[in-house]
Amino acid sequence: MADETSTKAGPTARGRTAPTHWDLVVVGAGPAGAATALGALYADPELRVLLLDRADFPRDKACGDGVAPHVLDLLAEVGVTGLVEDRAPADRLHLGRGGMAVERRMARPAWVVPRRILDARLVDAAVAAGARLLRHRVRALRQHADAVVLDGEISAGVVVGADGAHSVVRRALGLPRGPMALALRGYAPVASGRRGALVIEFGPRHQPSYAWSFDRGDGRANIGYGEALHRDRPAPTRAQLLERLEALLPGAAEGAEHWVGHHLPLSTARRRSPAGRVLLVGDAAGLVNPLTGEGIYYAVATGIAAGRAVVAARREGRPERAGELHAHATRRILLSHLRHTALAARLARSARVVEAALRASAADRHVFDDIVELGLARGRLTPAIAFGLARELVAPTRPPARDQGPA
Ligand SMILES: Cc1cc2nc3c(=O)[nH]c(=O)nc-3n(C[C@H](O)[C@H](O)[C@H](O)COP(=O)(O)OP(=O)(O)OC[C@H]3O[C@@H](n4cnc5c(N)ncnc54)[C@H](O)[C@@H]3O)c2cc1C
Numbered sequence: 238m239a240d241e242t243s244t245k246a247g248p249t250a251r252g253r254t255a256p257t258h259w260d261l262v263v264v265g266a267g268p269a270g271a272a273t274a275l276g277a278l279y280a281d282p283e284l285r286v287l288l289l290d291r292a293d294f295p296r297d298k299a300c301g302d303g304v305a306p307h308v309l310d311l312l313a314e315v316g317v318t319g320l321v322e323d324r325a326p327a328d329r330l331h332l333g334r335g336g337m338a339v340e341r342r343m344a345r346p347a348w349v350v351p352r353r354i355l356d357a358r359l360v361d362a363a364v365a366a367g368a369r370l371l372r373h374r375v376r377a378l379r380q381h382a383d384a385v386v387l388d389g390e391i392s393a394g395v396v397v398g399a400d401g402a403h404s405v406v407r408r409a410l411g412l413p414r415g416p417m418a419l420a421l422r423g424y425a426p427v428a429s430g431r432r433g434a435l436v437i438e439f440g441p442r443h444q445p446s447y448a449w450s451f452d453r454g455d456g457r458a459n460i461g462y463g464e465a466l467h468r469d470r471p472a473p474t475r476a477q478l479l480e481r482l483e484a485l486l487p488g489a490a491e492g493a494e495h496w497v498g499h500h501l502p503l504s505t506a507r508r509r510s511p512a513g514r515v516l517l518v519g520d521a522a523g524l525v526n527p528l529t530g531e532g533i534y535y536a537v538a539t540g541i542a543a544g545r546a547v548v549a550a551r552r553e554g555r556p557e558r559a560g561e562l563h564a565h566a567t568r569r570i571l572l573s574h575l576r577h578t579a580l581a582a583r584l585a586r587s588a589r590v591v592e593a594a595l596r597a598s599a600a601d602r603h604v605f606d607d608i609v610e611l612g613l614a615r616g617r618l619t620p621a622i623a624f625g626l627a628r629e630l631v632a633p634t635r636p637p638a639r640d641q642g643p644a
Contacts, residue, residue: 258384259287260556261547262393263368264375264406266290267298269519269536270399271359272312274368276544279315282367284548287391288360291374295357299422299499302352302459303435303451304533306345307614311537315544317362320355321348325454327435330609332598334439334591339599344606347435347613349451349459351424355533375400378409378515385514394556395547397516399540402500404521410511415523418445418501418530420463421478425493427458437529438485440464444586445528448485460489463501463530503527504535506576510564514557516543524571527582529612535571542566574615581611581618589630596633597625 261277263270266288274286304321312320326346332339364370378396379386385396398406402417431450440446446464453459462482466472473481475498482490502523511517518524519536526532546563550556584590598605604625610616 257390258392258394260285260394260551261397261544262287262289262385262387262391262395263397263399264289264387265398265400265404265519265521266294266360266363266370267356267399267401267519267536268308268359268533269521269540270397271356271363272315272537272540273397273399273518273544274363275312275315275317275359275366276541277547278363278366278368278544280545280548281551284367284551286363286368287393288363288368288370289373289375289387289391290360290370291372293372294360294370295353297495297497298352298356299420299497300352300459300533301420301422301449301451301461301530302349302355302453303531304348304350304355305531305613306347308534308537309348311534311541312359312362315541316366317359320358320362321350324348324350325433327433327452327454329434331431331434331436332439332595333437334588334595335441337592337595339595339605340434341598341602341605343609349435349453351453351459375405378406380514393514394551395514395516395559397518397540397543397547398521399518399536401520402502404517406515407517407521410515410517412511412517414502415505415508416465416503416527418463418465418503418525418527419472419478419498420461420501420530421475421482421496421498422459422461423490423493423496424453424457425460425490427452427456428489431458431489436486439591440481440485441588442481444591445530445582446481447530448482448489450486450489458489460486460493465503465527466500501525501530501532503582504575504578506572506579510560510567512560512564514559516546516560516563518543522567526578526612528578528585531613534614538570539563539567542570571615574611574617577617578611584626590626593626593629593633594622596629597622600629601625 328346518539524535550559
């Protein structure tokens with residue numbers, strides 16, 4: 238097996254001769270993979286990091302393109318700033334169900350950045366930090382005592398699987414797939430009443446299910462519909478997804494193009510990060526919020542944590558400890574939040590609870606803010622949410638709510 242200092246000529250990355258053995262190889266250069274490289278290189282700029290992706294960048298990715306402000310906070314910690322400076326923020330969030338709705342200004346604006354742009358910028362940042370980028374589809378992974386080998390040719394001290402919902406790395410570890418949702422996305426001219434807003438309309442079936450229209454700020458909206466899958470019923474067809482979008486947000490798909498669909502691996506509080514030299518981050522680790530389908534925050538958070546864990550393990554002289562350190566960091570950052578979102582997702586299967594949450598959000602800005610936090614990043618089921626829900630379930634006295642106010 239190659240040792241950690243070997244520099245034999247190997248595959249070229251962005252035209253430069255590269256070694257065949259790397260301190261860290263990241264499989265997948267989406268937000269999780271780019272963040273892994275950034276986290277590692279910020280902690281140790283000398284680390285030899287190879288970023289592999291089967292696609293050339295820029296590339297599209299099925300997504301609502303909603304970027305929570307928390308994502309930008311995390312990236313700033315590893316030296317990436319100015320990522321969305323040229324984009325218009327979306328500061329209003331509209332949540333609706335069956336004719337009942339609440340619309341408020343969010344405590345902090347979010348951003349809607351087409352993934353073709355966002356992901357290419359993150360990859361550029363990783364390359365600027367010192368990562369090598371190589372187009373390569375990984376098919377096989379073998380673990381040895383002192384290294385991990387990909388496709389019999391690329392050797393690494395540590396491998397991070399950031400290869401998305403259908404991760405080859407996860408499968409190579411023999412880890413099962415968790416619960417999934419399926420969603421379809423398109424781009425359409427933004428409807429005038431939905432400018433500057435993130436609009437979410439919850440559906441009556443297969444919770445969580447919702448249609449969305451997210452204003453990109455450039456005259457177009459990212460629109461789509463998604464729902465949780467269940468092993469006892471067939472997955473919805475593309476035609477059914479489009480029908481359900483139209484039923485929830487009539488007219489939103491008018492003039493839409495660039496339709497693309499994808500699976501979302503929903504998080505549970507039960508999944509454990511693997512120990513050893515092979516780590517999983519982002520969708521590969523099954524980390525999409527089961528309430529909202531948001532996954533970029535978790536991809537970036539677990540990616541940066543993985544990069545740091547690799548550097549810390551190497552500093553101990555034990556790269557094989559990277560998985561354990563990452564599992565520890567991930568538990569500290571996310572476990573309590575994942576427990577709360579898992580419970581909230583179970584509660585949200587009840588239409589009564591969703592409607593009570595909308596009424597409570599309209600009545601009390603703290604409930605609204607806390608629900609946004611739970612759906613976007615590291616929030617909890619706070620006392621404000623619990624009391625608000627209890628009040629509205631016991632005495633649902635308020636009429637359908639609509640609050641446009643910024644307060
Ligand atoms: C329709 C839809 C709407 C969504 N809306 C939102 C939203 O608004 N906000 C939000 O935060 N999240 C949203 N999500 C979730 C979000 O898209 C994911 O959580 C996020 O992309 C996860 O990032 P990742 O880097 O883990 O995986 P990905 O972004 O999927 O990146 C994985 C990368 O790995 C590469 N790859 C895969 N297999 C291999 C291989 N064998 N070898 C080499 N490379 C490989 C792929 O080319 C890809 O570049 C949505 C998802 C869907 C499907």
